Amino acid sequence: MLAIDIRNLNKKYPNFQLRDVSFQLEKGYIMGFIGANGAGKTTTIRSILNMIHIDSGEVRILGKNVAEHEIELKQEIGYAFGGFEFYTRSKIKTLTDVIKKFYANWNEETYHSYLRRFKLDENKKVAELSTGMKVKYSLALALSHGAKLVILDEPTSGLDPVARDDLLDIFQELVLDGEISILFSTHITSDLEKCADYITFIDNGQIIASSEKHEFMEAYRLLSGSESQLNQVKAQLISYKINSFGFTGLIRAKDFDPSTNLKAATPSLEEIMIYFAKKEDAYV
């Protein structure tokens, strides 16, 4: 079953547009949603949650149309937007007491077990939590109401490497039994190299690719060579940088001719992102 099924999502703003956004996430997997700041990650996520009105397209979660089954689906979705920036002067305990009333499947035992596991003190105020702890609190809430889909908007931004690694381990544990799916947006691509199964890459409001992680990285080649060699491949390159040793550029694997004596390597997610962003700059 598909946890997320987005088809031909369009949304126009005066200065920005989501164009034909489509991607699918199979149940029980982690999908990394990457893109530069302002590429449309949050807008896409907000439209998944029916917070903004889409111009056209369809969003289905766990097989049901979001626009028609919003309330029912929100019982099964857990989210964290960055940290937890609401009622920050209230104690966690007070907040949870209010929040749990909204959820039919709230499990107090699960909640307390996650509090212990995440070392969250119920008597602390939200403002007293570190960024990582805030994300963990959101996760504890999501998992205690039995969320089948967890949507995280930049959960790891602003965390130190240890806290990030810790969170990534938690994500991987969550999807182990195949019941929970995670979509998380980030621009820290190394996190995804560690834990994502699928990658969806959005750039300037358009989905560039959405596929299995290795497949995604293998679809590109990072070329390097001397400046004179640049002319042979310039037309096929997505974009390139010139430095004192020559050039490095990104090319689609299908456009690359291995018979040339250019050095080719598999790019990292970060490199793919950077070269796509550079391509855009070139047109400006």
Add this chain to the structure above:
Amino acid sequence: MYNLVWKDLKLGINPAFLLFPLVLNALMLIPGWIYFIVPMYFCWITMPNIFGGFRAQNDLMFTAMMPVTKKDIVKARVSVIVIMELLHLVTAMIYGIFTLRLYPNLTYYFFAPHMGFWGLCFVMLAIYNLVFIPLFYKTAYKFGGAMCASITAAMLFAGVAQWVGIQSPRVNDIFNGSGADHTALQLSLLIAGIAIFIAFTLIAYRIGAKRFLKVEIL
């Protein structure tokens, strides 16, 4: 819906604002004052503070993340406003009874706190709601303009009503003169005021909910 009302009362509204009417409405004990001012403190102080609090705590996003419909979000918020309004008016009315007993021989220049006057206060808040709620739900976070417009409308009504009450001997007689001792007349004025309050608030809710459906939550 009830969960949302509970959320506002427990998290959103500072408990001081729940106690505020008990203290503030003691102003009703000032003999012969312009009693319209007393419920107006609700519009001047309580409402802007509560709505400022909601915005500062990012309540809109918090609420939107809960499994609730947009319609219920508005319904709950209107209910909370009404709860706060009733809290203010009912405590003021209780203080008003004491005022009437404490100073039995006072000549009132402005309206005396009889039931008929409270009917006018309900109308004043009805007008306040009718202006504030639809204007606020254009964005669901900007409340300054809506607050100014609704306070102006409520004050205009109170000002005109009070002016008529002084200028017209007939109206004066109904609210302050011999009519003031006529329980059936007073009660019917109060009931008419409450009926207008209910009608206007329901209209305000319907327009507000319709507008909020178009709001994008960012």
